[in-house]
Amino acid sequence: MTGRLYGIGLGPGDPELLTIKALRLIQAAPVVSYFAKAGRRGNARGIVDPWLTGAAIEVPLHYPMTTEHAFDSPVYVSVLAEFYEKAVASLSTHLDAGRDVALLAEGDPLFYGSFMHLYVRLRERFACEIVPGVTGMAGCSAAAGAPMTWGDDVLTVLPGTLPFAALVDKLKASDAAVVMKLGGNFAKVRLAFEEAGLLDRALYVERGTMARERVSPLKDKPEGPAPYFSLILLPGQGRRP
């Protein structure tokens, strides 16, 4: 009997925003695995820290250093593909030995993120189950107290990595929007909101649901890059009796 892979959504950052099911499976799993930057413990490991019992084998998966390569360069793609293959081999050893693996994913496992790259490779050989999680988007709108979609509002989720013109067009065509993956794209994204005439309606949320959470109008966010746990919300204004 081979083990089962659980893809477990951890939610937006507050450890209490794990689901009851996620907690049960993490505490029962003989192997707990998570992604982390080289030399770091990683955000996922931090979120589950209050819940781990110490009984599980931990398998950290350390990302290779790729900052010197563009996202669409062949080198980046091949370095990342090799990393995923190694991670698959590492987890397969446990699964082949009959040990269930809880593979942690910040937010929801099937909404962006690295988990999916291992999932599509491992599900060919092993039984898998996905435990959905609260997205960073939902965590940040809760932190801001900002209702996102009303009535017939259309919501668009945009990666900040898109080109400027595409961001402007998509924002103009949306009733409500969320922009993820800000980082070094922040200045471009802010300008896109301005160009679309939506700067005054947008909110900037940093570390939503976590310690040092910060919510402000987008126009008041100081210049400079945005941290990993940050996004921009454009709340909808649809039908409300």
Next chain:
Amino acid sequence: MTGRLYGIGLGPGDPELLTIKALRLIQAAPVVSYFAKAGRRGNARGIVDPWLTGAAIEVPLHYPMTTEHAFDSPVYVSVLAEFYEKAVASLSTHLDAGRDVALLAEGDPLFYGSFMHLYVRLRERFACEIVPGVTGMAGCSAAAGAPMTWGDDVLTVLPGTLPFAALVDKLKASDAAVVMKLGGNFAKVRLAFEEAGLLDRALYVERGTMARERVSPLKDKPEGPAPYFSLILLPGQGRRP
């Protein structure tokens, strides 16, 4: 001292997909309130059934019968506004008396749904806190094992209530999409997927994460309306090393 309003996301349907925080607050609240169709217990009440201790005062909020009115008719709007005002009055009595109220919301409280209509009215007078939840969308993609967004994919969330032409245009412009609020709109939405050339990529999910869950290619869903807990997923196909 007045009470505090908690807007609590219940997740997509499986009672184990409540967050740990939601469970703690629901079990501590002196008043638990939820929406329900007239004469029914309601889906929200069903989801928390395994967790209620019997200690709380329950305040069901029964929707008025509105099926005979169009969504955008003045009669519908006024009947619904009156219902919300009555609900606000009912919850205010408890909050004014210093009792915290846990107001339940299926999925996430700030992502469509009735909770927001009470929230924007009550937050003027009472302290409020939102507990984000797992969306129906995340629950259904987990049920389908369908990764939704990769790399730079743009995701569009569409209400099935939109006109046919708008659905077709929005679907064509999306890398990934979710269509909610199917019900009697199902035939129109299915046709929009066909017109956009996307019928073969779409999945239909009914009662995701619940008993009698059902996942199928959209093209295999039999004709007829779709139940309340159903949606259509168009998984993205973006960058994947």
